[in-house]
Each structure stands twice: as C-alpha cells, then as structure tokens.
Amino acid sequence: MKYVAAIDVGGTSIKAALVSEALGVITTSTAPTPQNDPSGLMTARALAAILSELELVHHVSAIGFAVPGALDEEHGISRWTGNLGWRELPIKELVSREVNLPVAFGHDVRSGALAELRSGAAKDFQQSIFIPIGTGIAAALIIDGKIRSSDGYAGEIGHLNVGHDIPCVCGLSGCLETISSASAISREYEKRTGFAISTKEILGRIRSDDHAWQVWEQAIAYLAVALEDLITILAPEAIIFGGGLSQAGAALIEPLQAILSERLTFQRMPQLLIAHYGVNAGTIGCAIMALDLLAKETA
Ligand SMILES: [Zn+2]
Numbered sequence: 033m034k035y036v037a038a039i040d041v042g043g044t045s046i047k048a049a050l051v052s053e054a055l056g057v058i059t060t061s062t063a064p065t066p067q068n069d070p071s072g073l074m075t076a077r078a079l080a081a082i083l084s085e086l087e088l089v090h091h092v093s094a095i096g097f098a099v100p101g102a103l104d105e106e107h108g109i110s111r112w113t114g115n116l117g118w119r120e121l122p123i124k125e126l127v128s129r130e131v132n133l134p135v136a137f138g139h140d141v142r143s144g145a146l147a148e149l150r151s152g153a154a155k156d157f158q159q160s161i162f163i164p165i166g167t168g169i170a171a172a173l174i175i176d177g178k179i180r181s182s183d184g185y186a187g188e189i190g191h192l193n194v195g196h197d198i199p200c201v202c203g204l205s206g207c208l209e210t211i212s213s214a215s216a217i218s219r220e221y222e223k224r225t226g227f228a229i230s231t232k233e234i235l236g237r238i239r240s241d242d243h244a245w246q247v248w249e250q251a252i253a254y255l256a257v258a259l260e261d262l263i264t265i266l267a268p269e270a271i272i273f274g275g276g277l278s279q280a281g282a283a284l285i286e287p288l289q290a291i292l293s294e295r296l297t298f299q300r301m302p303q304l305l306i307a308h309y310g311v312n313a314g315t316i317g318c319a320i321m322a323l324d325l326l327a328k329e330t331a
Contacts, residue, residue, distance in 0.1 A: 034326060035090045037083050037133075038318035039097040040140055041065060043115030043167035044215075046078060049312070050086040051319035055151070057312070059089050065116070072110075072121045080130035096136040096322030098143040098314055099123060100168060103184040108137045111184065114201035115168055134329060136321035140164075141187060142179050143317030144274050144307070145172030149179065150320060152308030157269045161262060162307070163189070164275030164314065165255075169209040173266065194257045208258045212251040214276045220247045235280050252284070256291040263292070263299050274307035274314075281306060 035058065039048040046065050050058040061082050066074035079097060086092055101113025108124025110116070124137040138146075145162035148154040154162060154174055162172040169190035173180050181187060190209030191202050198216075200207040210216050214231040222228045224243045237244035259271065273284060285304045292301065307313045 034093045034323075036319050036322035036326070037086050037092045037095045038315045038322065039079055039082060039095060040143070040314040040318055041075060041079070041097060041099045041116075042140065042314075043100065046075075046082065047312075047315055048082045048086065049315045049319065050089055050092070051316070051322075053323060055316060055319060057315075059086065060315075061085055068117070070117050070119070070121075072118060072123050072126050075116070076123070076126040076130045079127050083131055083133075092133065094134040094136065094322040094326050095127070095131060096138070096143070096318035096320070096325070097127060098138045098140040098318050098321075100140045100170065102188065103139050105138055105142075105181070105184055134322075134325050136318075136325040138318070138321050139172075139181065139184070140314050141170040142172045142181060143321060144309070144313035145174060145179050145317070146320055147309050147313045147316035148272055148274070148307055149174055149177075152313065152316075153272045153305045154270065159266070159268050160270040160272060160302075161266065161268045162272045162274060162313075164307075165213055165273060165277035166275035166311075167213060167215045169213050171262070174268075175266070189258055189262065192258045192261065194254045196254070208254060212255040212258075217247055217251050217277075220250070231276060232279070235283060238283065248283075249287070252287045253291065256288055256295070259288065259292060260295050263296065263302060267300050268302045269300070270303040270305055272305045272307050274310065276311060278306050278310060 034053045046063045049060045102111040110118040110121045110123045128135045154160045158177045160174045171187040171189045191207045193206040198210040199205045200210045217231045234244045309316045
C-alpha cells in the first residue's frame with residue numbers, strides 16, 4: 033500500500049493529510065498559512081515541515097498540493113491569488129526544491145471537484161458546478177464530464193459583481209465573496225454587533241439573534257444572485273457546495289432552493305447538494321492528483 037501527502041493551501045490555513053491508495057485518511061495536520069509571503073518561500077518551507085511530520089507516521093511516495101487563485105497548472109505557476117498576495121509565482125518549483133519527492137500541483141477548488149467527480153456528489157452528473165465557500169468563494173466548472181478551467185482563469189465567481197459597495201482584494205467592489213463567504217459573514221456580524229464570532233457560531237444563532245439572521249439572509253440572497261447567473265450561462269444538473277459554509281446543510285440549501293425556484297423561469301433547476309467529502313474535498317482531491325502522478329510514473 034502506498035501513501036501520499038495531500039496538502040491544501042488555503043487563505044488562512046494549510047490543511048494536510050496522509051492518505052492511503054484506497055483514499056483512507058490516516059492522519060491529518062493543520063498549520064497557519066504564512067502571511068506576507070510574496071516570494072512563496074515560507075509557504076514552500078511550511079509544506080516541507082508538514083511533510084516531515086506526516087513521514088513520521090508512514091513513508092510518503094508523492095505529494096499533491098493545491099493553492100487558490102488563477103493558476104497555470106501545467107507549468108506550476110500561481111498567476112494571481114488575492115488572499116496569498118502571489119503574482120506569477122513558480123510555486124510548484126519552489127515546493128519541489130524543498131521536498132525530494134514527486135510533486136503534483138493543482139487548484140484548490142478544482143482538486144475538490146476532482147474528488148467529488150471521481151467518487152463524490154458529482155459522480156452521477158455530466159454537468160455540475162462545485163462551489164466551496166470558506167475564506168473566499170470560487171467554482172470548479174464540470175462540463176461534459178470534465179473539469180474545465182479555460183487556461184486556469186475560469187471559475188473565480190467570488191469576484192462576480194453582485195451589486196454592493198464593500199471593497200475587495202481584487203481592487204473592485206461589489207464582489208460575491210466580500211458579502212457571502214464565511215469570512216464575510218463573520219466580518220459583517222462583527223460590524224453590526226461588535227462581537228467577533230465564527231460563522232459556525234453565527235449559524236447556531238440564526239433563530240434566536242436578529243443580527244445573525246439578517247447577516248445570513250443577506251449572504252444567501254447575494255449568493256442566489258450569482259447562482260442565477262451561473263445557472264443561466266452553464267445549465268448545470270447539480271450545484272455542489274463545499275468548504276466550511278457547506279456544514280450549514282439545510283440552512284444553506286433550503287433558502288437557496290426557495291429563491292431560485294422563484295427566480296428561474298425557463299432555466300433547468302439544478303439539484304443543490306452538499307459535497308460528499310465536505311470540508312475535506314480539496315484534500316482528497318490533492319491525494320488523487322498525487323496518486324494519479326504515481327500511476328503515470330509507473331505506467
Ligand atoms: Zn473581488
């Protein structure tokens with residue numbers, strides 16, 4: 033049995049797992065994502081440190097890691113990520129230099145989609161959209177059974193203009209992720225009440241706390257605006273939600289379902305689903321990328 037290190041580099045934390053060939057998660061590890069690291073060096077070293085930790089449990093045969101933002105996946109380059117502050121950064125090469133193992137590289141959202149498509153909630157659909165909602169929001173577009181990214185640029189729906197005036201890291205205002213992401217929900221609640229609490233805690237209060245309810249309702253309403261555009265353009269059979277916010281389950285799906293049923297006329301209503309791998313979809317996808325790389329090398 034071979035084991036791989038699956039490492040998902042998010043805006044705030046690096047989530048890693050030691051995963052077996054059978055996609056069993058043996059152990060996990062989390063570290064904060066280095067901030068102010070435009071050279072990517074601290075991030076590459078953080079990945080190497082996590083790898084050494086996982087290697088204590090079992091020998092690792094390959095690494096699969098994923099990062100957010102616009103990527104050139106083929107050449108291992110991060111073209112742009114707002115949350116990590118990278119521009120044209122050869123991150124795959126930087127990581128390869130730090131670790132003496134085969135390295136597979138991908139996009140955090142598309143790696144999650146890969147996991148859902150191979151063996152999760154997207155496996156029975158030819159047309160679907162995978163949308164993890166956490167620090168940011170992005171989408172992986174599955175069209176005709178394949179994950180499409182248009183040279184790595186497509187799917188950055190967190191920067192769709194949904195019509196409000198909050199400024200965004202991209203330099204504009206009105207972006208979906210500054211109002212509907214998990215971090216935006218916490219920020220908005222704090223702005224209204226002065227209390228900094230997690231999105232999970234806010235969700236726990238939506239029936240008893242008017243501010244929590246209003247912040248949640250607002251986030252859902254703007255998310256529905258973006259979904260309506262996506263449905264009209266791409267006609268997915270299913271939309272699959274992942275990331276931290278997907279843990280809301282029915283509190284996320286039911287109001288979206290209600291708004292969309294009212295707003296859509298001729299369009300096909302997609303099934304709204306929660307990711308099979310939940311918040312771990314990205315990590316499982318990284319493991320699949322690493323295992324695919326090993327299979328290709330031994331073929
Ligand atoms: Zn933006």
